[in-house]
Amino acid sequence: MTWPVQRWLVSPTHTHRTELAQELGLSPLTVQILFDRGLYTAAAIQRFFDPHQEPLPPPFPDFADLPKALDILERAAKHQQNIAICGDYDADGMTSTSLLLRLLRGVGAKADYAIPSRMQEGYGINERIVQEFYEQGIDIIITVDNGIAAYAPIALARELGMTVIITDHHEPPPELPPAQAILNPRLIPVDSPYSSLAGVGVAYLLGLGLAQRLGYGESLTQPLLELCTLGTIADVAPLTEVNRRWVQQGLRLLTNSQLLGVRTLIQVAGLGATQELDPDHVGFQLGPRINAVGRIGDPQVVIELFTTEAETVAQQRAQDCEATNLLRRQLCTQIEQEAIAICENNVPNFPQEPVLVLVQAGWHHGVIGIVAARLVERYGVPVFLGTYEDDTHRQIRGSARSIPEFHVYEALHDSREFLARYGGHRAAGGFTLQAADFSQWRERLHAFGRQCLQPYHLRPLLEIHAQAQLGELTLELHGELQRLQPYGMANPAPQFWTPRVRVVAQQVIGKEKNHAKLTVMDETGQKKVLAWGWAHYLPLPKSVDMAYTLRPNEFQGQTSLDLQLLGVRYPIPQLEIKPPPALSVIPQCLPLENLEELLELLVNYTDKKLLLYGYERPEFPDSPHLNYDRPQGTYGGLILWTLPPAPIYLRWLVALARPQTLYIHAHRPPLPEPEQVHAWVQQALSQNGNTPWNLLALGQKHWVNPQVWVAGLRELGYDHPDWPDTQSVRAELAALETWYRNPLTELTQYLQP
The missing domain is CATH 3.10.310.30 (Diaminopimelate Epimerase; Chain A, domain 1)
Structure with missing residues (x-):
């Protein structure tokens, strides 16, 4: 059984990485990964490794409405005005709501919240919620993770005399809602370190500012950073700039959380009370338990979990999250299986x-x-x-x-x-x-x-950040790469590939016999590879290109570095295009309109041999002086029933046959669709081995030019800096169609020295 056919997107190797690697005392592979993330100088890399070495710039120049929002909330806290938070039912919205609820109550303000029904109402503040807030005597509405597109509900709130602060991170519409203050990173310069905040990041910025304004310290704000970290990772926000800085701090806090609800959720998720958390723990274990409640349950469960100080409430709400997540997983599995069956059968x-x-x-x-x-x-x-x-x-x-x-x-x-x-x-x-x-x-x-x-x-797309030899993959390299943590959106875990590894051992493993363990080698070393879910793709060929991530393996107190398989493909081929010899003579070019003219030529042209070449060219058994396709000596005339697939073939034919005259019929071969080109390339890859590809022979076989084959390789994820430049397969085929229509008068230009 063949393995999954992926589209490999391989980052180019940066030529100056070795110099900077020596300067910083790092592996060239580590610097390659950093270059791939836009970090090209020692100073930029050091700032990335330690984002806390410089103070954060103040947010006020970017968020022009932040002072206004803080003024509103400061007055509200001092005068005991009624504040209502309108949140959202995803992890970003629920952590944002919990964060501001804790903050406002912590500074003595009167605060409550509401979240629209996912099932009945959908996303964002609506007029029903605004009307209910008004009837409850709410003075100030704060939206979190929503509101930027809610013009009508915000306008209604203003008409009813309420003050509105919007905190959101979604794309703003052309006309902004008439709120008193709007905080949205999509409205600030893109080069600001705050431009990629999630909704919870905006809420944290507002909460931090209010706590500082009112003189509250870390005892209040540190737990808020834990919620900011949970929401930022669960919302798959880019882990760069301010997000990276805050998430680094927040993960350290989460490991020994000050929030009863967070500690309880970590325990229920089976992560352990002292386990050091990373973004994967949040993204794949804590985040789904939070998100599941918003998707198929009652968001109030999560809000209570993150704001309670009662052990029994925290335990019950954490168990509610666990049960809801189990149901969510069952629903997802059922729907996915049904969808696959529909796709592949109906x-x-x-x-x-x-x-x-x-x-x-x-x-x-x-x-x-x-x-x-x-x-x-x-x-x-x-x-x-x-x-x-x-x-x-x-x-x-x-x-x-x-x-x-x-x-x-x-x-x-x-x-x-x-x-x-x-x-x-x-x-x-x-x-x-x-x-x-x-x-x-x-x-x-x-x-x-x-x-x-x-x-x-x-x-399926596989994004690969660097090419490596197996001997370069060491525990020291893994330690260097850990300095890039936390991994996440815009800062993914490094993914590598190695060409032409030899698969020297492969076996099925696992209780269900659905995984595989490989041993692979190249000229520099040997590695063990774990391949989850790959058992039914065995056996793999003896030589493959392999993509993988690094995987430390601890056994009996010893740590080694294994690999985790991401994908394999047939080895990248070596391409050959043999240039034609120099032309000794430039033939005269004459048109040949139809079969009748060809027959007349064959009758009259008997003093010298003729060569007839072309796609679906006719044959004439009664013409002993006529040869076909491949030159066998020299000829008086070369008859092109069709043009060859490219000028280089024309030069080869003329150089070998040395005709005095070219007779050109210019019948057009049918051109393939791009899908057919991809199928040809895939078949050639599967049969390749270590033999270089003769692109001229492959092109002649299917009547396409070498550029079509190279473009096909690139579209299947193969590339090499020595290969000729190409357009897409479709564009190369369009150029080939133009070539086959080439007027007679233009052909001689391709035969000039």
């Missing part, structure tokens, strides 16, 4: 269409976004999943997840005529539409996908 043209769009009754729309992300990983295509709002099946609500080349929000905006509501960004989004419009809307998504996606985009 979807017409799957996987030919560039976008996967599925709607099914009974799916829980609180978790279909998670399933959509899993299907993106499985199939490498943008995925839109929906389910019906109720038993009438009149309205569909759904979520989308995407690949880098497909912008979800732009796709939704392009099809907005069919949508009742939509929102999102490049990678994800949500939508609501009438079921009667589904077929037309799906076709519009397919058309949008066909415009922006090439066939080679539609396979």
